[in-house]
Amino acid sequence: MTSGPARILAGLDELSPLRKQIPFAGLFLVAALMAVLLPTVPVSSVTSLIAGLAVVAVALVLAVIFGRPALLRFAIIVPALDFVAAGLLRHGTGESHSIFAAILLLPLLWFAARAGRRYVIYAVLGTILSVMVPFMLGAQRENNPNELARGIFNATVFAISATVVNMLAARARQHLGSARAEAAAAAEELSRAAQIQKFLLPKKAAILPGYETAGACIPSRAVGGDFFDWYAIDGGLGFTLGDVMGKGAGAGMIAATTRAVIRSARNSDDPVKALALTSDCLATELSQAAAFATLFHARLRASDGRVLFSDAGHGLSLLIRGNGTWERLTSHELPVGLMPDATWTSREIWLAPGDMIVSFSDGVLDLYDGTLAAIAEVAELALNADCAQDIVDAVHKMASGNSNPDDVTVLAVRRSELNTAVAQDLGLGDGRALSSVSKA
Known part of the structure; x- marks a missing residue:
């Protein structure tokens, strides 16, 4: 029997792009406000923070556009932009030490919950991109020469997580498919029974x-x-x-x-x-x-x-x-x-x-x-x-x-x-x- 979390992962892929994007956009906005209002959250780059907000805004608009059935195949662009926005958020709020690294989980789940192993690879590449953005934008490593190694380790953990999520979602999707087939068969039987009753x-x-x-x-x-x-x-x-x-x-x-x-x-x-x-x-x-x-x-x-x-x-x-x-x-x-x-x-x-x-x-x-x-x-x-x-x-x-x-x-x-x-x-x-x- 499929567990509750697995059913949620299987159902995640069926949500509209907008419904999947709204949580990320909301958390990104909260993170930006925290960086501005809380003295304990450093703003290391205002430019990166503003750029991240702009990327999130563009992704939100695209989520609305790609929600149309004819354009749904392009919706994968939205979580790809989220990875870029997450990297900019990290660089703008503490660089590689940012407390907002966990926000990577949302676009990772978006990719990993989809059917197909290739989406695990996309999720891993997106995570590596987010981890590397602070260094690509000139984050300082003098105080901690192992910071890059730690980023790579974190990306590996996210990659393993993406693999597990993809496997659980695939298994749940299979169970849900069987359940839907059984429900359709039961509905067909009820429809037939209703017809027979009407004939009587x-x-x-x-x-x-x-x-x-x-x-x-x-x-x-x-x-x-x-x-x-x-x-x-x-x-x-x-x-x-x-x-x-x-x-x-x-x-x-x-x-x-x-x-x-x-x-x-x-x-x-x-x-x-x-x-x-x-x-x-x-x-x-x-x-x-x-x-x-x-x-x-x-x-x-x-x-x-x-x-x-x-x-x-x-x-x-x-x-x-x-x-x-x-x-x-x-x-x-x-x-x-x-x-x-x-x-x-x-x-x-x-x-x-x-x-x-x-x-x-x-x-x-x-x-x-x-x-x-x-x-x-x-x-x-x-x-x-x-x-x-x-x-x-x-x-x-x-x-x-x-x-x-x-x-x-x-x-x-x-x-x-x-x-x-x-x-x-x-x-x-x-x-x-x-x-x-x-x-x-």
Whole structure:
């Protein structure tokens, strides 16, 4: 595993030239101010000090210019100028005895962290140049004839440091490359999973004369734990909205399993059968995953608008009446997969022309204040909708483009408007009451 310092060295080469140059320029300015303001830091050459500041200023400008992608290959000129500036700083503040020799580390790291052994050579040459500048500019050695030898020794130490830095950076770069490849592969897998999950959602409205269907699912991550579904059954339509505990790929896999199990019960007239099968699957085959889901599952009889439904701990479904009223289809029963011996009840409602069922996940509540009080806001959207697609579009618009904390899913099934005579013939003008039918 790559160490923290090694990762920093590998990442150093990816910084923009300006970001790498700013620390050197800042420290150089501090050194110049110290030489001017502190009596303990001698100014041995004002000319060299000013020249060094000028070189740093030029390097800073070039760092900005060479930061453009087309000119990035020329950015190596910037640390090369830093070596010259460091040598001038040393000559201007104590000559070969300058306390600012450590500033050589910054351009040395800039070179040595780059990929390729040749940059070690460049770093060594730059260090030798900085060490030799005071002597090239006439630094006095009478008081210490071994000063040049000490400078050469220091340059050797810097050279060894550059070699070690280059090796560590190369190793870290290799590890980072592998990590990025793995991350890219994982992202590709998630993208594929998201596509598959999208394929599992209904691609178009159900073909059921006299009825409208619409739905949308916006995962908070690439893959979500919500789903909606509808499919043809004998004489009508089965439809479901589910919200699996959790988010991400794991929840998405459980959601796909839940959808498949519910569909396997399409030939059963009682929606409780689908919930029981789903609960058995989650509580046995997926028991170690500690998975559970809230579900609203219903079966619509197209001939008269009868809807038989079961709600497993969901409680976020609304019956929107064509006369401008609405009621919440509450639930007092457990989610599927939570308790192996849980039971559920089937209830029935009747859709009159213009009536609509809207079911949604708790992520829709988060689009408002996140509390149950937001149910009234969703109901208001539905009452103002002219068709099933309108309410779905309204929710989708609020959720799109935002970083939603939870998956946002909505499903709407509406009975189309009929003329008054037909409605009276069917006896559905005012709708029918909610009633209990069976219990698992």
